[in-house]
Amino acid sequence: MDNKESLEDFYKRKFDWIPDSLKNNIGHFNVLKHEAVEPGKARNLPYKRRDFYKIMYVFGDIEMLYADRVIKVKKQALLFSNPHIPYKCENLERIVEGSYCIFNQDFFQRFGDLNQYSVFQPTGNHVFELTEEQAGLVKPIFAKMFEEINSEYVHKYDVLRNLVFELLHFAMKMEPASLLDKLAGGGSNINAAQRISTMFLELMERQFPIDENHPKIKVRSASDFAEQLNVHVNHLNRAVKEVTQKTTTQIIAQRLLQEAKIMLKQSNWNISEIAYALGFTEVTHFNNFFKKHTSTSPGYFRKG
Secondary structure, eight states: OOOOBOHHHHHHHHTSOOOHHHHTTOOOEEEEEOOOOOTTOOOOEEEEOBSSEEEEEEESOOEEEOSSOEEEOSSEEEEEEOTTSOEEEEOGGGOSEEEEEEEOGGGGTTSOOGGGSGGGSTTSOOEEEOOHHHHHHHHHHHHHHHHHHTSOOTTHHHHHHHHHHHHHHHHHTTSOHHHHHHHTTOOHHHHHHHHHHHHHHHHHHTTOSOSSSSOSOSOOSHHHHHHHHTSOHHHHHHHHHHHHSSOHHHHHHHHHHHHHHHHHHHOOOOHHHHHHHTTOSSHHHHHHHHHHHHSSOHHHHHHO
16 A cells, blocks of 8 residues: 655655654644645645645635545635545645645544544545635634744644634534434434444444555444444444434445545555455455446456
């Protein structure tokens, strides 16, 4: 598997220096302005994983390319990226205005797990188109970040964490109202279902990304997950369906398919190795699974 871009790589590529917070292996946060691209010079961010989180406001028509889809930003948007999902950003020269913050999980140590938020989950929304009114609310948050990080206030990083959470919740409130209404219902059944569903998704995500250090997933079926969570499989299935509107099997299949696409595009593992890593006992089973969900073979998808 190709190496991920680390925060150290990012700073070397952009600035040819590394902040002390990374040298000392402590939590890191920074906020930056988008660099204007010279007229007539196209520039793209390469397709790869990053080992850090990023939240970006952009004004401009760019394209976000993922293994399984392309999302076009028509005018302005709030973008979220995480260490799980590789992406490529095209047409950076079309960004008229932009700001972004970057940080790692260590920056939020003792403040929660970032992966519990839908904007950082592989199955969540990562690109949020903004109206003029919404952009008018987002831009001052980034302006406040610049103000705080350049201040001498001793607790400024607490303020910056709060501003990150403000962006997270701003975006998640834009999620479909039906799901938000369901989660906000307040009933104990909904809360219990939400907890079980969240634990299921977290357990699933711990198995990814697949690489030399984690060469094979170990928990794959709904019954496997139920056993790990110490709940009956029917209870798990009801909870997941209630919260996500999808079956447990559908979510597992979507995540396996997503990782398969990433590995086919980004790794040099052969198809048999990928099939084995994803828990398929036979490469033909993997081929059938992939073709069922994409209408094409793994080999053809890799060449495309």
